Amino acid sequence: MNAIGAPPGGSPLLADPVPVQAPFGSALKDAGDLRGELVVLSADLSRYTDVLPFAEAHPDRFFQLGMAEANMMGVAGGLAKAGFLPVPVTYGVFATRRAYDQVAMALCTGPSRAVIVAFLPGITTPFRATHQAIDDLALMRALPGMTVIDPMDATELAAAFGSALEHDRTVYLRGLRGEVQRLMDPERYTFEIGAVAQLREGADIGLISTGIGSGWALDAAAELAAGGIEAGVLHVPTLKPVDADALAEWCAGRSVVVTVENHTTIGGLGSLAAEVIAERRIRSRLVRLGVPDRWAPAGSVEYVRSQLGLDAPTMAARLRQEIE
Numbered sequence: 614m615n616a617i618g619a620p621p622g623g624s625p626l627l628a629d630p631v632p633v634q635a636p637f638g639s640a641l642k643d644a645g646d647l648r649g650e651l652v653v654l655s656a657d658l659s660r661y662t663d664v665l666p667f668a669e670a671h672p673d674r675f676f677q678l679g680m681a682e683a684n685m686m687g688v689a690g691g692l693a694k695a696g697f698l699p700v701p702v703t704y705g706v707f708a709t710r711r712a713y714d715q716v717a718m719a720l721c722t723g724p725s726r727a728v729i730v731a732f733l734p735g736i737t738t739p740f741r742a743t744h745q746a747i748d749d750l751a752l753m754r755a756l757p758g759m760t761v762i763d764p765m766d767a768t769e770l771a772a773a774f775g776s777a778l779e780h781d782r783t784v785y786l787r788g789l790r791g792e793v794q795r796l797m798d799p800e801r802y803t804f805e806i807g808a809v810a811q812l813r814e815g816a817d818i819g820l821i822s823t824g825i826g827s828g829w830a831l832d833a834a835a836e837l838a839a840g841g842i843e844a845g846v847l848h849v850p851t852l853k854p855v856d857a858d859a860l861a862e863w864c865a866g867r868s869v870v871v872t873v874e875n876h877t878t879i880g881g882l883g884s885l886a887a888e889v890i891a892e893r894r895i896r897s898r899l900v901r902l903g904v905p906d907r908w909a910p911a912g913s914v915e916y917v918r919s920q921l922g923l924d925a926p927t928m929a930a931r932l933r934q935e936i937e
Contacts, residue, residue: 624812625802626831631795633767637730637788638663640771641700644778645671651778654689654701656682662702662732663790682712689727690719698726698778704738705731705746705787713752720783721756728777732788734763734824735875735904736917742908751880753785754853760784760806761853763824763875766796769850772804780806787824796828807854809863815843818936819867819897821860823849823874823882825914826903829923830873836929844932852885860886861893868896869935873928874903900935902928 645651645667652674653667659677668675678685682703689699701708708716708731720727731749738744753761760782764770770789777784802810812827813834822830827848834844847863849855864870864886874882883901890899902923909917918924922931 623801625797625810626812627796627798630766632792633795634792635663635666635790636767636771636793636795637774637790638666640774642666642670644775645674648698648778650696650698652676652692652697652699654678654685654699656680656685656701656703656707658703658732661790662704662730662788664702682707683715686712686715686729687719690715690725693720693725693727694723698728700728700730702730702732702788704733704744705749706733706744708785709746709749709752717756721758726781726783728774728784728786730774730786730788732790734787734789736909736921737789737825737875737914739911739913741911745909747877747904747909748880749785749787750852750874750876750882751884754880754885758782759853760851762806762851763787764789764850765824765827765848767793768795768797768799768802769804772799772802773850776804776806789825794828796831804850807851807856809856809859810848810850811845811863812848813844813846815845816867817842818844818932819863819870820844820846821849821864821870821872821882821886822846823852824876826874826876826882829875829918829925829928832925833873833928833932836925837932840929840933842933842936849882849885852882855885857889857893860889861895864890864897865893865895868898869900870897871900871902871932871935873923876903877906878903879906898935902931
């Protein structure tokens with residue numbers, strides 16, 4: 614199967630990753646230059662969410678609303694109904710847990726459209742439970758009409774933001790701030806809401822991943838390949854809606870499929886895969902890897918991955934056991 618998003622005859626991955634500084638900030642400023650209806654709302658986190666280039670270029674369309682995310686989502690809903698295209702930007706935990714009712718009522722009912730950009734997804738925060746957005750994908754998937762996107766790298770973050778601005782519904786987009794790795798070639802990868810992309814071929818075991826978890830899956834696949842096991846990797850950047858037919862077809866050809874995500878294993882990609890497998894009566898066995906049913910420790914992403922068994926050596930050892 615040639616998954617949508619992947620170029621014919623090969624993977625969209627670059628040979629070597631390239632660091633990109635603030636790809637969201639550049640994409641946001643460029644979009645603001647072209648779209649006079651685009652307005653940006655910040656909850657006192659502009660310095661930490663890469664929105665300053667837009668704020669400096671378009672101060673009349675930038676609104677600093679303070680540490681009041683619930684109010685920010687309500688204001689976004691009002692602006693949307695008045696004909697603007699609001700982009701409320703904050704941390705994932707504040708966009709979801711703190712403002713969930715306002716997101717639901719102001720942005721998922723009536724003629725509303727917005728792009729919610731949520732930073733520090735999953736374990737990318739150095740802090741504990743207060744800042745760990747490990748349940749945001751599950752919460753946003755549950756909202757009627759909400760589109761949910763978890764980009765993998767700098768290429769996909771910019772492309773997904775562009776697609777989100779053209780979308781006819783409210784979008785929840787996980788953000789990656791500061792220096793972000795470019796893993797996919799922008800000349801060879803096309804992002805499409807709902808599409809999936811095969812990043813690596815391999816018939817011994819199948820890895821289904823999303824967001825930065827796709828980088829983790831590729832790390833584990835490389836570790837397995839060194840031992841003679843070939844793992845296929847399917848990237849699923851849009852958790853809602855999703856091309857369930859493509860996902861089902863990919864799962865059906867493998868006896869064991871494993872989901873890998875920067876999120877709790879409850880309600881996110883693992884649950885999405887389970888739904889598709891069960892509803893299509895696919896006989897693949899499913900294993901879910903991600904944040905278990907507890908808060909992760911604080912620290913760097915590398916440290917937290919190691920503590921949760923999401924580092925490449927530990928994941929590879931677990932996957933070897935699953936196919937023995």
